[in-house]
Amino acid sequence: MEQLSDEEIDHGAEEDSDKEDQDLDKMFGAWLGELDKLTQSLDSDKPMEPVKRSPLRQETNMANFSYRFSIYNLNEALNQGETVDLDALMADLCSIEQELSSIGSGNSKRQITETKATQKLPVSRHTSKPGTLKGLSSSSNRIAKPSHASYSLDDVTAQLEQASLSMDEAAQQSVLEDTKPLVTNQHRRTASAGTVSDAEVRSISNSSRSSITSAASSMDSLDIDKVTRPQELDLTHQGQPIPEHAISLRCSSKQAKHHIDFTEEQAELTPHSYLDRETSLLLRNIAGKPSHLLTKEEQAAKLKAEKIRVALEKIKEAQVKKLVIRVHMSDDSSKTMMVDERQTVRQVLDNLMDKSHCGYSLDWSLVETVSELQMERIFEDHENLVENLLNWTRDSQNKLIFMERIEKYALFKNPQNYLLGKKETAEMADRNKEVLLEECFCGSSVTVPEIEGVLWLKDDGKKSWKKRYFLLRASGIYYVPKGKAKVSRDLVCFLQLDHVNVYYGQDYRNKYKAPTDYCLVLKHPQIQKKSQYIKYLCCDDVRTLHQWVNGIRIAKYGKQLYMNYQEALKRTESTCDWTSLSSSSIKSGSSSSSIPESQSNHSNQSDSGVSDTQPAGFSEAQLEESSKVTTSF
């Protein structure tokens, strides 16, 4: 039964998205036109360009109040006929449109599609067509895990959830979701049933307002519980205390669906502590009286009051620059999504992890590849994504890749290999790792690891490489001039790190005749083409390369890097089972005593052990004492 219903749902969604694909261009155009109209009505004296992408900032400096919005790589992708994750893009567009729909007149176009999408679902649920799990799942770009088969239902529901939430709310939502991963069972059940009927009722009652609330509630349930949902549906069949659900699943009359919607909304009223205040306030307003039960006057008055408030919100929102970006996955598929200029890489990563159901891991990274220069860089979690992407040129071949990279936080997993300046990799006890990290990052200033050694430096404009002895200091990278000793006063400053980022060079052995493949590049993030201001360094082995790159990251970002790591760790841990949490290495092993004993003896024995000269009790007492005092040494 479980399996069956899954496939049915999947099939229904497939058909739906096929149709969507066909008239996407039309819809896309229509939307943009509407956006245009809406923004114009908001601010009639400012002209608006709906689709705009400019390489230089000054061109994008549009009027303060116009809606700014741009697209990356999308047209190109469409031309190439690649599989774009149109669903996701649609979801994003829906979200904007939804924001604006409350201001302008009703948006019939969208509602048609939504109804189309949603009407199919309940039908397909009851027609049994077994074994059609194919097609879209290949184009949807999730990293499929054995237990997490990718349902295209998710795409549809993602649309719904996105449609009913503004981008901002969605971002907040996802954060909140992380901190409260467990929603009560009862709640989940009602919500998952509710998505279907909710859109239905919207199409009937023509109130776009009510959809915000209930679809918002559907979001977490569908995202988190896609695996368990079938069971739960099953459970409702078996006589759970909500009779309406059982009815709704058996008969497909509109009446019954109405019924579900009603109960669903009732159920949603209370447990919205995880929604932000705005939304829950909104919720309360409308939920107090379900929209289709309101009198026309009441409805109108309410809508008017809401409109003013929401319009203000949206205008604030509209000032935020948004970017449609295309994120490539490690399996060569890609996903199109929308980011706003306030989002950090961490937030975007969280979004992506949520959307692609790839599981939480510290190693998920956004990697920027600069194809023209054959280099790549892992964005740091605290960086602003839009700011970085705006450095790309209009016709850029650069890519943004979402993939797992162990290098990202290897520094914190095995700090001994990076912080101690040793030549060989080594194992270290977890307790000592912690001590080491704390020492390096938690003092009043960050200790930059002492990294030095011979590196190859590429000559400007030539494919020749020269050896130089380089040193890393907090103030920058230095080298020892010829014929001088390695003392601070004689060092020559090679680069200061304020204005450059560190990149990994790719295949420079071919491109620039580098002595090895382990190259690092230092350049200003805005430079996108060959330039004398780009510095190329080449290391003898991969270990040296990683030591340098991480050393430079520490010197450049300092404590922020460690905070990023801890933040990421928090994310993964909060989504992990508690059992795996308890075994995580970071948490363990701080309790054992760590103070070396001090000994003094008056005897002539010099290398005596503890027990020889002192009563055994002493050292023990001291150990006890010290473990009381410290957790950190």
Added chain:
Amino acid sequence: MAGMKTASGDYIDSSWELRVFVGEEDPEAESVTLRVTGESHIGGVLLKIVEQINRKQDWSDHAIWWEQKRQWLLQTHWTLDKYGILADARLFFGPQHRPVILRLPNRRALRLRASFSQPLFQAVAAICRLLSIRHPEELSLLRAPEKKEKKKKEKEPEEELYDLSKVVLAGGVAPAVFRGMPAHFSDSAQTEACYHMLSRPQPPPDPLLLQRLPRPSSLSDKTQLHSRWLDSSRCLMQQGIKAGDVLWLRFKYYSFFDLDPKSKTPKKKKKKKNPVRLTQLYEQARWDLLLEEIDCTEEEMMVFAALQYHINKLSQSGEVGEPAGTDPGLDDLDAALSNLEVKLEGSAPTDVLDSLTTIPELKDYLRIFRPRKLTLKGYRQHWVVFKETTLSYYKSQDEAPGDPIQQLNLKGCEVVPDVNVSGQKFCIKLLVPSPEGMSEIYLRCQDEQQYARWMAGCRLASKGRTMADSSYASEVQAILAFLSLQRTGGGGPGNHPQGPDASAEGLNPYGLVAPRFQRKFKAKQLTPRILEAHQNVAQLSLAEAQLRFIQAWQSLPDFGISYVMVRFKGSRKDEILGIANNRLIRIDLAVGDVVKTWRFSNMRQWNVNWDIRQVAIEFDEHINVAFSCVSASCRIVHEYIGGYIFLSTRERARGEELDEDLFLQLTGGHEAF
């Protein structure tokens, strides 16, 4: 009672005569003779002494010092027998607190009364309490270096000696704050001046004096300092210090707890009013750098110099408080948003909105120079328009509506001043990033006013802000003020070294950099480099600038290493042992290379064999290291190691209480427990 006599005057009990000198150790001191028995308690003896002296005086601070045994008889309930005192004991009845002259980290001298009877750890804690320096465990006292005989008798510069010897603190209570300083400083004008000396950074030293002061020329020179540390577990008296001696107060352990005032908000208020620790630490760092105790690169020195210059300027102007900490960018956004809401309701007067939306621009004829390969062109006149964050230039004003020759977005660019006030040169060097690389461009302004306006615009633009930003006006003012500073410095500032006070007005770079940079660069070469570095720190408040200075000092690779000359077991030559807050470093004496590093976190135990002056350390995985100490006594090494381990046990939650027993356990041990 001791001293029972028969009628004939013979003593019938076992009493004997005990002679006690009154006052400090002085062979000609007056003395009293008492009749005591072995069972007499010290308390009783003290009472008798006071009776015999028969002078009205506060004797409460006095105690008996036993010269031969070099110990104080402080346990009043102990008997003479228990102490083992016989008639031949030379006892002195003297004050426990005696005046000493402290040489502070800022090199100023201060007279105060220090405890000669408590272990030094406590004595330092009391001194720090008096000076209101938090975390006294990080400080300690050194003996003053012995003065070398000078061939020519140079005139010693008259030096102001601050006096706090009259000030007595009530024990146990945290000093209250009164008129912005701890209450005990506000008694008189003198003590108030003393507090200002403690809490405010000193002006830069006279460059000539700086050159004369001894500087270490090698690693072994750097070991000298560390041989002079006093022993924390013994009292000053036991270590041969006499009243009136000069002692140095220094931060000994380079592990500064809770330094950043921002990290802990509840304490912030208190710290603002109590800047002595930060200031003294800054001073120690500054002198470390100026006297080349620690090495740094040229670029780093320029940053240090710029920070010193900035700190000095702030402390001279008395601007100790922090500037208003509101973010102008945030204000603007709020203003814009509220305007928006007003507009939406339709009641806003349009001119408000206009003033908000019109972005000020700069338009003028400037001379522009673009350095290129193989070009002989110099500066050329162009019509330059600076709007928002974009700089465009045209051949002439007439062509302005058309396409500019070039347009540069200054966001993220580097702005470097190239100014010589006396030479009337006001250039702005811009290094503008673009997808193709960096473009370098020089703008030459005619006068200070023009320069200040354009410079301020460029600086804001590089941070992505426009001239509409609220900080624009203040930025212009700051640049003008800065230029006037240079002007009053005289033609070619610093060419003739001035006194320390004169440098307050102008910029004398020689007082800000270590002497080897004085030799390497001319003053007029140094000044622009320091100014260039200064623009990055110009917005900092005094405390922030000091903190930045300390942090930059802490991130030097050689920071916090105390050098001791040792000889490792089995080695035939002397080597250097560096002791840092987390590790021990074996360093080659001749070359200065690091041979081996051991971390304290791997340490299991360490032993000191006092008889053969050897320290043996055991690390994890059965690594054993043993060495004998050459330049300093092995107890200094022992105390350093124990001290660092003690400091690492400090925790935020424990506040400022100290576990003194643990400290003494870890660092003491000369006497067996």
